[in-house]
Amino acid sequence: MARRHNVRRVKIHRSYSVSEAAKLLGVSKHTLSRWIDAGLPLIEPKRPFLILGSELRAFVKARQPRKQPCRPGEIYCVRCRAPKRPAFDEADYIPKTPTTGQLAGLCPTCGSLIYRLTKTATLAVASGDLKVTRRPAQERLSDSAHPSLNVHFRRNEK
């Protein structure tokens, strides 16, 4: 996987020499000249070679690997850094607000809990063909009107 560079350090209104740009992004001057060969524009094609911050930022960003989007039925695993289909094709849906919630599952690779935020309206799309168990909303836990239910819910949460 290609390295991610911290493009936020690049100020868009500044211009950088090749060595400044290389230092800023933690790459070699050789890498910078490869980028220039590959189309990173110079302000002027003569020495000293200067690169406009906004161009540098756009160029590096375009080369960075994107975080892979999740397809229906997938949840992004932070530890594996990849979308995963939860173990047993099962996920819980935990409402957070009346219109949003999160799908929660188990990463089949590393066993981490994995979460995917979703809108209730698009839950069917996000969950794909997973078997989804709807969990009670979090606020129900503190609903003192039904103490016995609360205990029941708490046990289920664990």
Ligand SMILES: [Zn+2]
């Ligand atoms: Zn994982």
